[in-house]
Amino acid sequence: MADDSYEKTEEPTPKKLEDARKKGQIARSRELSTALVLVFSAIAFFFVGSIIAKAMFEVMKRSFTLSRDETYDKIHMFQILEMAVTESSLPVMMFMIISLIGGVYGSIALGGYNFTWKSAAPKGNRLSPLEGFKRMFGMNALVELIKGIAKVLVIGFMAYLALYIFRDEALHLDMELYPLNLFHALNMVEWAFLLLCCGMIPIALIDVPYQSFKHNKEMKMTLQEVKDERKNAEGDPQVKGRIRRLQYQASANRMMQAVPEADVIVTNPTHYSVAIKYEQDGDRAPIMVAKGADELAMHIRKIANAHDVPIIQSPMLARAIYYSTEPDQEIPSKLFMAVAQVLAYVYQLKAYKKGKASRPKALKKNLPIPPELRR
Template identity: 55%
Template structure:
């Protein structure tokens, strides 16, 4: 959708986008960084284990060049001879290879971290497309790789010429040294030259790592439409959510209207707000708000109350306080106990009077005891 719309990728990738890219194996990687780390650690390993490898090679050459006639024609003795000389090379060569393997793992996970993805391993027809192959060959990424290759060639060639000049006479001197010192010395020269050549790759890696990180981040950028679509998929369509909220509100209003006939009293503003209250001493220790509403809903509450002989009491300040501080089904705040108690007492006395069991109650006080912080 985003590609068809022609929108530019200007938005930062969302956490979901980054997570999906990681599952697909799309993470920042620098081949130059991995290669540089492997080469440098190989050179260091050669410096450490080079002398042992040199001595082992000397042992092998000495043993193989001093085979007797019987050992030459007897295969069993030949294999025994090979087993004897292998011991001298097994440990240093094993450690040398182990260092390289560990360096390869660390070097290739330094940028982007470790990640295993089955999706990246799955075959894709797009990777076998000749047209896309030509695009990759002639694209900007190929140009960058060509520049890196030229840079590597130039740096390595210049460093190699310098090292050959520096070690020239030392290399010539190897021909007059005795065994096994010349082998160990040759390996030492090779290791130092190898290390110096490998260090030239640090310059290439220093350029490639920021470029790969930037290029990966650029590829994961999203269009504004993609961000909107992802929000809809993860959070839900705003229109659908609004419709759900409206339906929930209507259901809540219907439940409130069903509870209004059970109220003991409905306090009103008298026009804008209505709050239905019930006080059941057996179920709750304080009066409960059964329903509340403003404007049209307030009018509906009053109509239902009148139709079910629920007393209506005008108290603008108390009604606004109850409407703004209490939700449906909650007990009224403690600070409003006294004011609501006076209203309920007035209603109870009025009901007794209507049944002929008492005298008419005096008019409800205009100013009920309501704290200033509850006045709206």
Template identity: 55%
Template sequence: MAESDSGERTEDPTAKKLSDARNKGQIARSKELGTMFVLIGSACAMLLMGDELVSALAGAMKRLFSVTREEVMDTTQLFNIVGESVLTVVYPMAWFFAIVALAAFVGNIILGGYNFSWSAIAPKASKLSPISGFKRMLGPQAAVEFIKSLLKFFVVFFVALSLLAGLFEEILGLSLETIPTNFGHAVNMLLWMFLTLACSLIIIALVDAPYQKWNHKRQLKMTKQEVKDELKNTEGSPEIKGRIRRTQYEMSQRRMMQDVPEADVVITNPTHFSVALKYDTDMGGAPKMVAKGADEMAMHIRTIAKEHGVEIIQSPALARSLFYTGEVNQEIPEELFAAVAQVLAFIFQLKAHKQGKGRKPVPLATNLPIPDDYRY
């Protein structure tokens, strides 16, 4: 039962899965949305540039059909006439194709965004396989495409029938109009009918776009095991990560223990916490914490300090404050400067006394100036 469950694709695709699919060219695309934009763009382009394009074509044809004998015999002049006629048509045609190209571009990126992938255009044997072709023809996707085709047919048929019924009298009235007025009227009517039919595909696009987005996500769904495997591959196995963390901790502890003999003083709790401090009088600045530890580590710090003659001072409140607020290899918090300064002054006076350079210092105060926010 567990094996069966692990094979079900119930998990949403991860960000990495979506990114990998995008790199392979697998993104949500709606052909209906692209077709709708192209048709609407073509209709709008014809309505915007139609008059200018017809005028340019008419002018070009009129000029080409009125070439004189002398112009025909003069090849230089003939080529100039042809070039001028073509140039008059280029401008409106360029605008027409630019509008259609823009509509096609927007229609194809509006759902899945812009994406280019060499993997998507690379030849694949599965695309040439007859068996894969039959599976695509008879699979669920083919059934969906068939339903969409039927829906498109009925929507366009209904809209076209409604247009013909609504414009029936206007169409009959074209025979009563004079030439060429009736031609212009008919063309204008056809263009608006074409735009209306193209807009009817919005209904299909509104159905197809969400379906394609849902289907794309469904195809990329993952099993729980795949999610776990990806997590291991991207972030590493939890066992390995735990081993690395333990190794890093052990290395940092060894480095910390190596710095204890260089400390000026070790402040203890006296049993639970130990904090080793060093103050470099030549460099100035604030005292630095070189080591800290609790329980067994605290005992180990005190043992090393005794072996190397580092002074050990018992100050439970200050030891707790330094342990919880300070970081190893960092300067102590500014709020504890006054308390630590008294400890260091006592230590330096004690060292001088032991060397015969001064008198014995006054015992360290038990109530050191520690702010209430730094008491633990």
């Protein structure tokens, strides 16, 4: 059976897409860019075309209408040039700006704005004849061929439609008065140009999802690549596990060093052990200096026995402190009463062993532990 970890079946991760974007590998649609440039240009021509035509008509009329004195005037040519620039510069600039907006927006409409020098860097595979044949006869070349044929058919149909719509008006232009027939012809050209440009819209609408699908397919990752990326981002699980073990051992060592200084060890008696310390002259509540379960709990009891630290069996209190308190934290206020009884018993027991007090009564088995802290 083939190894699925080397097949590109996984969706690209955000990091994969971001790295590809930095290299200039983003979804782009030339058909969308072309369509928007043409449509914006057609709209601009529709609104300012008549203004440009009138300006050029006046310039041509002025250029070819010369008096005898103007024929010998050396600066007359510059006056006409100034008039041409003044009359036509504003509408031409408007046309160019609108077309430029269409071109810029068409370039970034799919994939967004992206600037990188890496996409312009020379690549060796572009010089490879084998890669060149793949580009010429591959799936992408076939799609481009289909798009080219579709553009010829669609634009040809739109041109035929424009000729069919304006055939009567075009045939009767010679019967109209000059110069109204010129502006009438310009109006037909404007509408025909807009109609032809709109023919690119359906091609762009088909090409945009195809380019998005193609880019996503190219960016897909193998299962091994996803695992490697996760390791690089989060760290090797084995290394992280070893770090956690080392941290746990360091924490356990610190706790074991604090056990001899504890006032009492409260046990389960076999599964849990917690070490409690209380400074009578301090302003803090009793603190839990160490805790452990199973083997660590037994180790705490061994250290306590070696240093004569009292060990009290209170399963419910041991579990309540174990689950509600972390090392070097104060005991929860809801357990103050229970811990106080344990400490009072321990202090009385120490005094009894020194011969300074009578033997204390046995510690109550049912210590006051709130239901929400019972485990």
